[in-house]
Amino acid sequence: MKKLIRRILLLIFIFAAAFGSFVVYQQYTQKTQQTDSYEAMQSGTLATVRLKYLTDNSNTLRGYTQKMDVSTMRGCITPLSQEHKLSIQIDQAENVGQVSYEVRALTAHVL
Numbered sequence: 001m002k003k004l005i006r007r008i009l010l011l012i013f014i015f016a017a018a019f020g021s022f023v024v025y026q027q028y029t030q031k032t033q034q035t036d037s038y039e040a041m042q043s044g045t046l047a048t049v050r051l052k053y054l055t056d057n058s059n060t061l062r063g064y065t066q067k068m069d070v071s072t073m074r075g076c077i078t079p080l081s082q083e084h085k086l087s088i089q090i091d092q093a094e095n096v097g098q099v100s101y102e103v104r105a106l107t108a109h110v111l
Contacts, residue, residue, distance in 0.1 A: 047096045051078045052087035063096075077106070 046063025059076045080086060080103070090096060104110055 045092070048091040049099065050089040050091070051076075052089060053078055054081070057089065 046065070048063065049061040050057040051059045051061070059078050061076055078086065084103075086101075088099070090099070102110055
């Protein structure tokens with residue numbers, strides 16, 4: 001019975017020593033590796049395009065530097081008027097190289 005109690009106490013001591021070593025190691029690495037750096041970010045340089053339907057600016061589109069997937073445009077559906085005209089307002093127009101758009105049906109087929 002004494003051997004069993006000694007073994008249990010020895011295992012508890014080994015576990016406590018390992019846990020204590022782990023805690024000390026973690027605190028040491030957190031103090032040496034934590035170097036936070038904060039910088040003020042500049043405002044975005046890509047243009048914002050607003051599509052006008054009747055009298056309201058119905059959709060705000062952010063600038064992209066690569067071709068967009070059709071599935072990402074589901075939330076930006078703009079109905080066309082009877083004359084099939086679309087008014088576009090561009091903010092930060094000096095940053096725009098070109099504007100392109102396609103007229104598509106809701107099923108993503110080009111009209």
